[in-house]
Amino acid sequence: MSLESEVDLPGGAVLPGALPDALRAELIAFRRDMHMHPELGNQEFRTTAAIKERLERAGLKPRVLAVGTGLVCDIGVEGEQWDGGPSMLALRADIDGLPIPDTKTECPYRSTVPDRAHACGHDVHTTVVLGAGLVLAELHRQGALPRPVRLIFQPAEEVLPGGAADAIKSGALEGVGAIIAVHCDPRVDAGKIGLREGPITSACDRLEIGLDGPGGHTARPHLTTDLVTAAARVVTDVPALVGRRFDSRSGLAITWGRVESGHAPNVIPQHAELSGTVRCLDLEAWRQAPDVVVAAIDEVANLHRAKSEINYVRGVPPVVNEPGVTELLREAMIARRGVDSVEGTEQSLGGEDFSWYLEHVPGAMARLGVRTPGERHVRDLHQGDFDVDESAITVGVELFTAAALVNGLR
Numbered sequence: 001m002s003l004e005s006e007v008d009l010p011g012g013a014v015l016p017g018a019l020p021d022a023l024r025a026e027l028i029a030f031r032r033d034m035h036m037h038p039e040l041g042n043q044e045f046r047t048t049a050a051i052k053e054r055l056e057r058a059g060l061k062p063r064v065l066a067v068g069t070g071l072v073c074d075i076g077v078e079g080e081q082w083d084g085g086p087s088m089l090a091l092r093a094d095i096d097g098l099p100i101p102d103t104k105t106e107c108p109y110r111s112t113v114p115d116r117a118h119a120c121g122h123d124v125h126t127t128v129v130l131g132a133g134l135v136l137a138e139l140h141r142q143g144a145l146p147r148p149v150r151l152i153f154q155p156a157e158e159v160l161p162g163g164a165a166d167a168i169k170s171g172a173l174e175g176v177g178a179i180i181a182v183h184c185d186p187r188v189d190a191g192k193i194g195l196r197e198g199p200i201t202s203a204c205d206r207l208e209i210g211l212d213g214p215g216g217h218t219a220r221p222h223l224t225t226d227l228v229t230a231a232a233r234v235v236t237d238v239p240a241l242v243g244r245r246f247d248s249r250s251g252l253a254i255t256w257g258r259v260e261s262g263h264a265p266n267v268i269p270q271h272a273e274l275s276g277t278v279r280c281l282d283l284e285a286w287r288q289a290p291d292v293v294v295a296a297i298d299e300v301a302n303l304h305r306a307k308s309e310i311n312y313v314r315g316v317p318p319v320v321n322e323p324g325v326t327e328l329l330r331e332a333m334i335a336r337r338g339v340d341s342v343e344g345t346e347q348s349l350g351g352e353d354f355s356w357y358l359e360h361v362p363g364a365m366a367r368l369g370v371r372t373p374g375e376r377h378v379r380d381l382h383q384g385d386f387d388v389d390e391s392a393i394t395v396g397v398e399l400f401t402a403a404a405l406v407n408g409l410r
Helices: 021-036 045-057 122-141 164-169 227-243 283-303 323-337 391-409
Strands: 006-008 014-016 071-075 088-094 149-154 176-189 193-195 203-212 253-261 271-280 307-316 342-344 363-371
Touching: 021 045, 021 122, 021 391, 045 071, 045 122, 045 149, 071 122, 088 122, 088 391, 122 149, 122 176, 122 363, 122 391, 149 164, 176 193, 176 323, 176 391, 193 323, 203 227, 203 283, 227 253, 227 271, 227 283, 271 283, 283 307, 323 342, 323 363, 323 391, 363 391
Parallel strands: 088 149, 088 176, 176 363, 193 342
Antiparallel strands: 006 014, 071 149, 193 363, 203 271, 203 307, 253 271
16 A cells, blocks of 8 residues: 655644545445445444454454444554553444435435335545555554554444443543534535534434323313323423523524324223434533423423433534644644535434543544535535445545644644
């Protein structure tokens, strides 16, 4: 692998390593194969094996996580594991797909697995970290890697509260001083990244509610619990109540995704089910949310004489980008692609379990542009037709390799 291209850094340092054409083609093929074979959280056995085989072929020693999927791999470490203190930079990818059908009709690499799709870009994230690892391994062989790096390929990001917790329990952060990640953003052009100091995603929890009553005839709702009305009131009144119990700047929002009740038009049912999400921009409000939300549901249910059973599933806190690591990503991207390659980005209401790593070490996530410049149609995340401009893979690899090198020069 030739890494002849060089980029001048402030102070006269030299940054090696534009992505070689052969590796670029290989990574696109790897991403397409992964896109064709999506696996759900904690079931990513094929994906884990493919990553492991490619890293081992490069002379590296990846370690599969204790849960059986996902893996970590150190570069620039003598022996099996690093024991030189918390100084490594970790590059994190998530490897799982989504339980939705791939609806792309003309795509030669569309999913071959029914009702499964890489519709969030995890195939791109994985390929970026793999590619960065291969480049950094070659730089290490050339004596050009100033500090060890850890690759983290994490399972089950889409499964609350996220596979990051399992990776951390497996020792993924031992010896790590900082961690970085990217997330595909279809609103940003390929060739650019979006950065933001502080919160860049929201907290995300899940609500599952059961409402029960004796049921009855729709001719006599006054003699029973009108459960459909009670469910409708929970849908509309609970978000309104909660919205008046938090500072509006916290951005706490309850959104329903499923409401089910009844089977016949003239029968008041005995059971109703609701499920949805609680999203929040503010960390402190997120910590208070379960008590406040559960109390509001009980109030509304009791008002309509319905018995409530509530399962509040704790999800993930916001991803809060640490300023120093955010600046590292900015410096690395500018060194590779110039000042115009970095733009600001807003805080998203999407949730990301990358936040769990940041409870332990400083880190930052960048938005990786995947929209073809000039394209008007936005292929949004978590939709069956989601796809990317594959030049974003090169951008992500060069961002991560540059970040590892710039970090070593600090």
